[in-house]
Amino acid sequence: MNAAAPTSVLQSASPVAYIEQLGQRAKLAARGMAKASTAAKNQALLHTAQLIEQSVDELSQANIKDVEAARAKGLEPAFVDRLILSDKVMASMVEGLRQVAGLNDPVGEISELRKQPSGIEVGKMRVPLGVVAIVYESRPNVTIDAAALCIKSGNATILRGGSEAFHSNQALANLIRAGLAAAGLPADSVQVIDTTDRAVVGALLQAESYIDVVVPRGGKSLVERVSREARVPVIKHLDGICHVYIDDTADQAMAIRIADNAKTQRYSPCNTMETLLVARSIAPQVLPPLCKIYIEKGVELRGDEATVNLLGLHGIAAIAATEDDWRTEYLAPILAIRIVENLDEAIDHITTYGSAHTDSIITQHHGNAMRFLREVDSASVMINASTRFADGFEFGLGAEIGISTNKLHARGPVGLEGLTSQKYVVFGHGEIRS
Amino acid sequence: MNAAAPTSVLQSASPVAYIEQLGQRAKLAARGMAKASTAAKNQALLHTAQLIEQSVDELSQANIKDVEAARAKGLEPAFVDRLILSDKVMASMVEGLRQVAGLNDPVGEISELRKQPSGIEVGKMRVPLGVVAIVYESRPNVTIDAAALCIKSGNATILRGGSEAFHSNQALANLIRAGLAAAGLPADSVQVIDTTDRAVVGALLQAESYIDVVVPRGGKSLVERVSREARVPVIKHLDGICHVYIDDTADQAMAIRIADNAKTQRYSPCNTMETLLVARSIAPQVLPPLCKIYIEKGVELRGDEATVNLLGLHGIAAIAATEDDWRTEYLAPILAIRIVENLDEAIDHITTYGSAHTDSIITQHHGNAMRFLREVDSASVMINASTRFADGFEFGLGAEIGISTNKLHARGPVGLEGLTSQKYVVFGHGEIRS
Numbered sequence: 092m093n094a095a096a097p098t099s100v101l102q103s104a105s106p107v108a109y110i111e112q113l114g115q116r117a118k119l120a121a122r123g124m125a126k127a128s129t130a131a132k133n134q135a136l137l138h139t140a141q142l143i144e145q146s147v148d149e150l151s152q153a154n155i156k157d158v159e160a161a162r163a164k165g166l167e168p169a170f171v172d173r174l175i176l177s178d179k180v181m182a183s184m185v186e187g188l189r190q191v192a193g194l195n196d197p198v199g200e201i202s203e204l205r206k207q208p209s210g211i212e213v214g215k216m217r218v219p220l221g222v223v224a225i226v227y228e229s230r231p232n233v234t235i236d237a238a239a240l241c242i243k244s245g246n247a248t249i250l251r252g253g254s255e256a257f258h259s260n261q262a263l264a265n266l267i268r269a270g271l272a273a274a275g276l277p278a279d280s281v282q283v284i285d286t287t288d289r290a291v292v293g294a295l296l297q298a299e300s301y302i303d304v305v306v307p308r309g310g311k312s313l314v315e316r317v318s319r320e321a322r323v324p325v326i327k328h329l330d331g332i333c334h335v336y337i338d339d340t341a342d343q344a345m346a347i348r349i350a351d352n353a354k355t356q357r358y359s360p361c362n363t364m365e366t367l368l369v370a371r372s373i374a375p376q377v378l379p380p381l382c383k384i385y386i387e388k389g390v391e392l393r394g395d396e397a398t399v400n401l402l403g404l405h406g407i408a409a410i411a412a413t414e415d416d417w418r419t420e421y422l423a424p425i426l427a428i429r430i431v432e433n434l435d436e437a438i439d440h441i442t443t444y445g446s447a448h449t450d451s452i453i454t455q456h457h458g459n460a461m462r463f464l465r466e467v468d469s470a471s472v473m474i475n476a477s478t479r480f481a482d483g484f485e486f487g488l489g490a491e492i493g494i495s496t497n498k499l500h501a502r503g504p505v506g507l508e509g510l511t512s513q514k515y516v517v518f519g520h521g522e523i524r525s
Numbered sequence: 526m527n528a529a530a531p532t533s534v535l536q537s538a539s540p541v542a543y544i545e546q547l548g549q550r551a552k553l554a555a556r557g558m559a560k561a562s563t564a565a566k567n568q569a570l571l572h573t574a575q576l577i578e579q580s581v582d583e584l585s586q587a588n589i590k591d592v593e594a595a596r597a598k599g600l601e602p603a604f605v606d607r608l609i610l611s612d613k614v615m616a617s618m619v620e621g622l623r624q625v626a627g628l629n630d631p632v633g634e635i636s637e638l639r640k641q642p643s644g645i646e647v648g649k650m651r652v653p654l655g656v657v658a659i660v661y662e663s664r665p666n667v668t669i670d671a672a673a674l675c676i677k678s679g680n681a682t683i684l685r686g687g688s689e690a691f692h693s694n695q696a697l698a699n700l701i702r703a704g705l706a707a708a709g710l711p712a713d714s715v716q717v718i719d720t721t722d723r724a725v726v727g728a729l730l731q732a733e734s735y736i737d738v739v740v741p742r743g744g745k746s747l748v749e750r751v752s753r754e755a756r757v758p759v760i761k762h763l764d765g766i767c768h769v770y771i772d773d774t775a776d777q778a779m780a781i782r783i784a785d786n787a788k789t790q791r792y793s794p795c796n797t798m799e800t801l802l803v804a805r806s807i808a809p810q811v812l813p814p815l816c817k818i819y820i821e822k823g824v825e826l827r828g829d830e831a832t833v834n835l836l837g838l839h840g841i842a843a844i845a846a847t848e849d850d851w852r853t854e855y856l857a858p859i860l861a862i863r864i865v866e867n868l869d870e871a872i873d874h875i876t877t878y879g880s881a882h883t884d885s886i887i888t889q890h891h892g893n894a895m896r897f898l899r900e901v902d903s904a905s906v907m908i909n910a911s912t913r914f915a916d917g918f919e920f921g922l923g924a925e926i927g928i929s930t931n932k933l934h935a936r937g938p939v940g941l942e943g944l945t946s947q948k949y950v951v952f953g954h955g956e957i958r959s
Contacts, residue, residue: 303932345955352957476953498737499934503949515937519910521779523786
């Protein structure tokens with residue numbers, strides 16, 4: 092068997108049998124990856140980068156099949172755009188592989204080693220999770236980004252991309268598997284599902300014996316489906332209803348700068364602000380100049396009664412927000428605004444309507460800043476910074492496989508460390524328990 | 526409403542409505558607990574300890590109802606024993622509360638705070654999980670032990686003990702809730718389910734909106750039921766098929782001492798050795814004297830062919846092990862023994878048959894020791910120490926809520942830290958994303 096051959100086609104098998112076969116291979120490969128040297132993992136990443144550079148034509152040919160099929164099906168231009176492996180996308184995949192190769196290897200790190208009264212030394216060792224499944228939509232570059240993080244963190248991975256990117260993903264998978272084989276690592280540590288049968292995803296989500304965690308990457312409907320169906324643990328976030336709260340004592344220029352940036356720097360990311368909360372005492376100073384900026388940038392404003400009245404006095408139009416607005420992730424140039432009495436009311440609002448993703452307070456008051464930090468139970472909580480910073484690169488993780496609003500395991504941007512866990516290690520010298 | 530009153534009886538409600546009501550109260554209480562001071566949490570624990578000391582008669586009366594009912598039902602004496610709140614058990618509950626009060630509070634700890642190129646400082650803050658459900662069997666002291674760990678870690682908890690301990694658990698719950706109220710903390714942060722309707726457990730395990738994690742404590746059938754039914758994440762271990770591997774270069778006296786202790790110090794705990802693996806080259810020196818000890822202690826031996834033959838030469842009886850023996854957690858004076866070629870075969874055996882709980886190598890060879898540590902994918906991996914050390918107290922956690930063989934979140938003994946997770950915190954100075 093050629094180790095670098097693509098995942099073999101098993102389309103005649105039932106979805107469950109197909110996943111079992113992939114799962115068995117992945118588990119075996121995971122053992123090899125867990126003990127792989129950092130040098131070998133880096134070599135696999137760098138070799139894959141090189142192969143991509145050498146295979147631009149081949150990749151383009153595979154990609155064209157997908158793009159043409161998508162256009163023929165009449166899919167939206169924005170969708171087709173995301174499908175295209177342009178020179179720029181290819182360069183960013185290559186750059187991503189090299190960046191991940193440059194990150195520290197988290198595997199094997201021993202921490203908190205302490206001597207116990209019995210004489211044993213007890214610590215924790217960071218180890219890969221095992222087999223990571225990733226279910227994503229039609230951006231083929233995710234195939235490379237996700238595989239790179241799994242390889243570096245010593246995991247095996249089973250990837251299932253959108254069916255519209257089928258040929259592109261298979262072509263990319265061949266290059267990754269060749270890169271792994273060239274580094275002496277098991278090619279099966281990256282397997283891309285080579286059937287578009289949706290029942291296979293169902294089988295994957297049930298395969299507790301083979302899959303240690305699944306990460307859905309994509310829109311809310313994908314994440315909802317995966318969460319609903321999965322028996323396997325899921326690392327996910329559903330919504331990004333992010334808040335900025337402007338406290339009584341905020342520096343007004345800073346508040347305006349951050350609230351502007353958090354909403355308008357980009358509208359579609361999950362860490363974009365969707366609801367602005369403003370303390371009553373500072374609202375007359377802050378809201379009119381801030382909302383003029385929003386209006387100039389074409390942002391539709393939806394406010395509670397106090398906000399609508401205040402803005403009306405300054406000739407700024409805002410429509411009345413409904414209860415639904417506080418619960419909506421617009422991902423669009425729309426902003427909900429509410430005037431609150433104080434910090435307590437702001438925290439109550441975030442607890443009631445938020446999605447535990449990212450929330451920020453703008454304040455000069457130390458006590459309020461620290462209360463917000465502690466009492467807002469979100470994956471990322473910020474003081475005097477734009478919510479747009481909630482991102483693996485900005486947090487110094489190097490890259491991210493996704494963002495988690497789970498309570499267990501990783502919260503917030505999930506990088507290499509989030510693809511590992513810690514086991515206990517004990518160094519003894521012949522100790523027995525008495 | 527009297528804050529220290531017992532969980533109110535809602536037996537007329539449907540199981541789902543009942544759990545919703547408990548869940549809503551728990552979520553509200555969790556907010557109060559998350560921001561509670563360490564002093565208040567300790568006060569609640571110490572006050573409960575005092576109340577138990579003052580309420581020995583009252584507790585005994587409640588307990589007698591349970592014990593008499595159990596005897597009347599003809600339940601086994603060992604079962605009835607575990608139900609009894611003896612003076613010794615009460616003293617250990619009181620001692621446990623004081624010990625947990627003495628542990629460091631993990632909540633609020635900020636770590637890994639680092640400045641990023643954008644100017645923001647990014648770190649992690651340790652925070653409670655929220656609402657922890659614990660489903661356990663008929664030892665009423667678990668009510669106190671589990672509640673204590675949840676209180677100290679800033680969580681709210683919903684406890685569901687075995688129906689045979691109903692009156693004991695309700696009486697203990699009243700004391701804990703009074704202790705919480707005396708410390709100014711929400712009494713609803715500890716709720717003990719006050720119905721023996723089993724459908725309520727089913728509703729609890731589905732209540733993703735209210736429960737952040739469930740910890741089953743008890744026998745395998747309980748853990749299996751909880752795992753199978755739960756939509757809520759479960760912290761659990763199913764089996765403890767623990768191995769000791771005696772390597773070629775083991776110190777023979779140490780190997781015998783540890784292999785004896787790992788099996789015979791106590792037979793029923795989950796960290797007791799169930800399978801002994803011995804390298805072929807050292808088996809003739811180690812196995813005969815070791816197995817004489819086992820035989821003297823009444824341990825039944827089941828070996829592979831090489832073991833049976835070797836022991837036969839020394840007049841030691843061992844029956845032939847079947848494939849099932851390698852997969853069995855005996856929890857009894859029975860030991861499976863296998864002679865393996867080398868470290869690789871030992872690791873293969875553990876990977877194939879183990880339960881990822883606790884495994885130990887006895888060796889003087891540094892390279893083999895470190896390979897075992899890295900390559901055995903179990904929650905606790907040891908060098909030259911008895912598997913019996915895999916325990917929250919022995920590991921320095923102070924106490925444990927259970928042992929986890931999950932891959933995500935906590936692995937191994939789960940103490941206070943395992944009842945928390947880490948969120949990202951960002952200290953900014955007005956930074957915006959460009």
